[in-house]
Amino acid sequence: MNFPSKLIEDAVTEISRLPGIGKKTALRLTLHLLKQKEPVTTALTDSLLNLRKNIQYCEVCHNISDSTICSICEGNKRDKSVICVVEDLPDVLAIENTNQYTGLYHVLGGVISPIQGIGPDELKIESLIKRIDSPSNETPVDEIILALPATMEGDTTSFFITRKLKDKNIKVSSIARGIPVGSELEYTDEITLGRSILTRIKYSTE
Amino acid sequence: MNFPSKLIEDAVTEISRLPGIGKKTALRLTLHLLKQKEPVTTALTDSLLNLRKNIQYCEVCHNISDSTICSICEGNKRDKSVICVVEDLPDVLAIENTNQYTGLYHVLGGVISPIQGIGPDELKIESLIKRIDSPSNETPVDEIILALPATMEGDTTSFFITRKLKDKNIKVSSIARGIPVGSELEYTDEITLGRSILTRIKYSTE
Numbered sequence: 001m002n003f004p005s006k007l008i009e010d011a012v013t014e015i016s017r018l019p020g021i022g023k024k025t026a027l028r029l030t031l032h033l034l035k036q037k038e039p040v041t042t043a044l045t046d047s048l049l050n051l052r053k054n055i056q057y058c059e060v061c062h063n064i065s066d067s068t069i070c071s072i073c074e075g076n077k078r079d080k081s082v083i084c085v086v087e088d089l090p091d092v093l094a095i096e097n098t099n100q101y102t103g104l105y106h107v108l109g110g111v112i113s114p115i116q117g118i119g120p121d122e123l124k125i126e127s128l129i130k131r132i133d134s135p136s137n138e139t140p141v142d143e144i145i146l147a148l149p150a151t152m153e154g155d156t157t158s159f160f161i162t163r164k165l166k167d168k169n170i171k172v173s174s175i176a177r178g179i180p181v182g183s184e185l186e187y188t189d190e191i192t193l194g195r196s197i198l199t200r201i202k203y204s205t206e
Numbered sequence: 207m208n209f210p211s212k213l214i215e216d217a218v219t220e221i222s223r224l225p226g227i228g229k230k231t232a233l234r235l236t237l238h239l240l241k242q243k244e245p246v247t248t249a250l251t252d253s254l255l256n257l258r259k260n261i262q263y264c265e266v267c268h269n270i271s272d273s274t275i276c277s278i279c280e281g282n283k284r285d286k287s288v289i290c291v292v293e294d295l296p297d298v299l300a301i302e303n304t305n306q307y308t309g310l311y312h313v314l315g316g317v318i319s320p321i322q323g324i325g326p327d328e329l330k331i332e333s334l335i336k337r338i339d340s341p342s343n344e345t346p347v348d349e350i351i352l353a354l355p356a357t358m359e360g361d362t363t364s365f366f367i368t369r370k371l372k373d374k375n376i377k378v379s380s381i382a383r384g385i386p387v388g389s390e391l392e393y394t395d396e397i398t399l400g401r402s403i404l405t406r407i408k409y410s411t412e
Contacts, residue, residue, distance in 0.1 A: 002302060004295070005272045007257045014253040017246070018235050024296075029224050031295060033254065034261060034270070040223070041258040045251035047220040048239065051213045052247040055240060064240070066211045089210070089237060090230075096208060 060131065062107040062124045064089050072105060079103045081142035085128065085161065087111050087149060095147065103145070106131065111153040112160060120160055129164060143171040150177050266337065268313040268330045270295050278311060285309045287348035291334065291367065293317050293355060301353065309351070312337065317359040318366060326366055335370060349377040356383050382407075 003009040008030060015026035033041050057063070058070035061083075065071070072078060072092075082103030086092055092105050108123040132141045144165060148154035162172050178196035179188050188196075209215040214236060221232035239247050263269070264276035267289075271277070278284060278298075288309030292298055293316060301307050314329040326332075338347045350371060354360035368378050384402035385394050394402075 002299070004276055004278065004298070005261065005270050007253075007261055007272060008270055008295075010253040011257045014250040017250070019238050020231070020234075025226070027296060027299075028226075030257065032225050033258065038258055041254055044220040044223070045254055047213075047216040048247055048251055051217045051236065052239065052244055055211065055213055064211050064214055066213065070210055072210065089214075090233060092210070093208070093233075 061105045062109060062127065063092055063105055077102070080137070080139040082145060083128070083131070083141055083143075084145040084147050086147050087154070091147060108148075108157070111148055111151075111157040113153045123157070125161060125164065128161070132165075132168060132170065141170060143173065146172065146174040148174075267311045268315060268333065269298055269311060283308070286343070286345040288351060289334070289337070289347055289349075290351040290353050292353050293360070297353060314354075314363070317354055317357075317363040319359045329363070331367060331370065334367070338371075338374060338376065347376060349379065352378065352380040354380075 003012065008027075011030045011033075012023060012026040015021060015029055016023050021029075033044075056065050056068060058065040058073055059068050060073045061070060063070045063072065079102045083106050084095060084101060084103055085106045085108060086095070087108055087110060089107065092107065095101050095105075106124065106128050108125065108128075110118050110123055112118060112120055112123065128144075131137075132144075144161070146158045146161060148158050158174055165172055177192065177199065179185065179192065185193065209218065214233075217236045217239075218229060218232040221227060221235055222229050227235075239250075262271050262274060264271040264279055265274050266279045267276060269276045269278065285308045289312050290301060290307060290309055291312045291314060292301070293314055295313065298311050298313065301311075312330065312334050314331065314334075316324050316329055318324060318326055318329065334350075338350075350367070352364045352367060354364050364380055371378050383398065383405065385391065385398065391399065
């Protein structure tokens with residue numbers, strides 16, 4: 001595309017660096033901003049600059065936070081004996097939205113992926129081990145729930161963490177994989193269906 | 207969604223104001239920027255602020271430009287007797303990419319849409335009339351090509367401009383509507399197919 005203006009071209013180039021946004025969408029967004037009043041653009045740029053400069057990560061769980069300890073780790077009503085290990089912030093938000101979980105989190109910041117050059121040392125795995133062992137814990141950690149993606153990388157990470165926790169006297173579990181609620185058997189892929197038979201849940205007959 | 211940080215919440219709110227971007231995509235983009243180094247964010251915000259502050263519109267055709275007269279209007283190789291009337295900048299880029307058109311453009315900045323409160327006075331229609339009549343034209347304008355969207359609003363605008371140009375001794379044409387190249391007849395909607403029969407092209411039998 002030949003742009004009639006260097007300014008437009010620069011903006012389109014920068015916006016299309018964002019994941020999932022191509023040149024055409026970037027141009028549409030740029031023209032949208034041009035049609036709005038100037039404060040719309042400055043509110044957007046201010047919020048991004050502010051975020052980039054002032055963001056902090058919770059020292060305990062590595063979740064994004066406004067302070068050194070995040071509101072979940074500080075919360076009095078949370079069950080501090082359970083830690084749910086997730087890949088990143090959206091997973092914390094998704095689990096919080098279920099209203100089914102009251103424990104703490106541990107944000108790894110990714111999963112082990114040799115292809116992308118992400119090894120265990122790039123992730124917050126060592127910090128998880130230290131956190132479990134920490135003598136300053138008011139409540140001892142009782143269970144680790146692995147809530148990592150159901151991919152090769154997620155499974156590798158789960159396996160790695162499970163091995164690391166082997167010698168500690170601690171329950172390790174994973175969220176259930178199976179057929180999503182509301183789905184038909186016949187449309188489920190074979191791997192999911194196969195796994196859901198292997199990991200079937202026993203009903204009580206009493 | 208409850209965000210663990212006000213900074214994230216602000217950024218997500220601002221990004222999701224952009225058209226076609228919801229809260230989930232906004233969060234994904236925000237987290238992407240957080241994972242990149244700081245210059246990625248500042249390059250983006252700088253390009254947007256720069257654009258918003260320094261952008262100009264061509265005084266002749268109202269296309270976006272880096273100077274008071276755009277490169278197309280100033281170009282020596284362009285046919286100045288033909289003006290193609292379009293809705294907005296992406297249309298100029300699309301037509302330029304065809305390499306089939308060497309004339310000038312006139313960017314209306316929208317189409318007549320009573321529902322959105324856009325009347326003829328909000329568009330650069332009067333400026334088009336003045337441009338045709340201007341005594342400073344080196345080459346008199348010979349033809350106006352209407353390349354507006356094939357929608358009710360586009361057709362209304364085309365009709366309005368055609369009426370305005372009635373008394374001027376000037377050819378007015380519209381880009382052809384019909385079946386896109388490579389399409390099958392049976393999958394074309396009835397209105398397009400019906401119109402393509404009415405506006406059929408005569409083949410020479412000589």
